[in-house]
Amino acid sequence: MEKENYIELTKKIINCIFNNQDINVIIPYLSKSIKAMGLYTENILTYQDILEHIQQYKDNDFSFNIEDITSTIVYENDVVSIIEGSFYLNMQSYHTKTKYFYTLIFKNHKVEVLHTSIASIQKNLEPAPYVLASCSFKLDNDFTIVDINDNLLNLLHYYNKEEFLKDCQHHWSNCIHKKDFKEVKETLTKNMSTSPTHQLEYRIRKNDGSYLWIYDQGQYVFNNEKYLTVQCFITDISAIKDRELNSIVEKEKYEMVLKDNAISILEYHIQEDKMIIDILDESKKRVYDHYLEYVDSDRTTVFKEDRHKIVDLFTQKIKGPVTYREFYRNSKNYCVKTLESTVIYNSNDEPEIFLATASDITENWHKQNMLKQKIQ
Template structure:
């Protein structure tokens, strides 16, 4: 058998569904051969030329409702080398939303051919076994007889849906006459129940009219809403208050539609919903916004709200020259997470700290560096207060908070902290700071098997003070400190003053030979200085990390012992700890 015909039944089923789907008749006609012919279910549907059949279908396709096809049965018969026939039957039903109720049986036969390696339709014959359809001029473009069972099914479904809605919404139904007072023709129990009445009590309270049910101060506004809506069409919507049986007031949303019945009368069918809680929430929100506006008069911080799902940050800021009633300035940053991770807005080293802080369920405060290219060059320090909001499943959905520029404050504190860590005379680190810095470096030094600590002393410094005075001695110390700093900072290290004329330096990536070269460079730089009043020499003791100690105390003790050995051996020399 021709392998193309293995898919013949699926091909026909798909064609039938395309025909009734209402998605474009061209999706069917593109499958016809050039000499296609068609016999349809209607009396006029008889075409021996393909262009006539296509024209007829294309002209009437827009008139046909969308239909579903079900209970399909197809058989493949009369299979030849270049052609085959598929016979079938199925049921077709209109979509209820089309406003047309129709369900019918159909029978068909499709003659298919191999047209250059693809399936094509050469002939179609569609028939309807019921005489009611045969009286129509064509099908499915005009409705046939109503299927009573199907109509009853739809009616039951609609009734069940209405019952379900009225039982589960906080509201009810009413039908009113289209008169001056909108006299009630029907009120269901749900409407009376939300107000605490029985139906009889409710009708007595309102005098049997919708106008009588409205709280008098709201009546004029409600009637204006209804009149305005009816001027534009048959539907309306309004909100007003109704007196409950216990004397309190309930807000209701009243929405309805005006229809004209077969006898010419008009009725208005409406749904009322209790929206008291919503109105209370709106009032609470309005008061909260007013309190927020008052508070913002004295706040200079920038408020922000970050929508995680939309990945959008919104900033609210009161302009510095704004009046009390002037609205906050709003700026939006879509794709904010990408901006953060690119390092364009928040300093890269601070991003991780920010993410970790936001994992907290409470409010957090973190200081970080932020860029403001429209106002400043470089990075600015901001103090950010934020709270993460989670949904009922515990998923973070929003972050809200504020930030304030604290660059000046941060710089001032940094300067004070730096001053506290440095020697007042030489501006090198003091001994306490040196201990912290060395201990921070030791883990990586031990892992790499490198690192050297230098203990440095000015030879015969007491003689300088005794002969030329302490001021000159201080100048000498400043010069030596400057030379030590330049020598070791160039090599990636740091230096400190640990006593009167005693200094310390540390190189974290230095081996024995590199340490000796660094010490020799320092000694040579000091000895060759021409600005000093007389020659100055240094004694240097060196301790290697790991070989001579693994803690600051052991390293300093080893370096200090090496320094005193250099002193005993004649000064002006470099000694490693032995």
């Protein structure tokens, strides 16, 4: 295809999606394996998702008007063409006019990737055009980097390309979390013989040493030197993964509730040294800041000789369950409890939250002690 045709085709597709919402017109131009990302979509949209979105807009009679579409071909070979540009979306019903940026990737004349983003509003500054973060690398043992774009540098908080390449030693493998690299390499190597494209989720390292989750969708390309490269287009999905982590925490909480004799559920936030006790009962909920300092002091009701057990459990020096004795408030009477815990890890594979159950075993404990005394 000629460049002019791709640009005209891009404008036609953008109009079909955001303006007249004519599904029958747009279907011939969409790949069945298309992946789309944009505002107000928490997940990656598939072919069917896109059609359903367009139908929903059409059914709701939203009044859109597209203005000032710009399109530029930023990469092209015999099979692939990448188009970037912007447009203004005029929502007549809400009297708003918003600037959007987009990236379209055509493969064999069909859209494989569609990404849209709203312009960030900055005073006295023109917003820079949004494009996907990208990286291309050789499919060798270390994923030797061929090229990256500025958006990847921004995503990972590097000032320039030289700083990034020096830090990762020109190898994309050094950016990938060690626990994810094997799966990434196996998937790319396997897909090379079965599919021209790939979709992956894995973690990459930022400049400060922390990690973010990305959705990597890309393809295999033979460059001018005739060696195989992998072209990746990268989207930050850390927010989605954070929601998944929260779901895991909630699931663990309710599984703990179902355990026999669980009298309290505790949630200990490691970095903040904060303990929340009876997290599922608002009337009983208690929050302790500087918890480990508190539990190791005379302010606590825990027996002095048992305090170190709780501290050691939540600093991961020992594994549970642990048994400890605790006075009732303003009383010389005491109870005996056992703590069982589960560790929840964040995207950096660092322990973030301890979920624990405190079970009252006072009655059984006294029975066992009486039995021991009789035996002695």
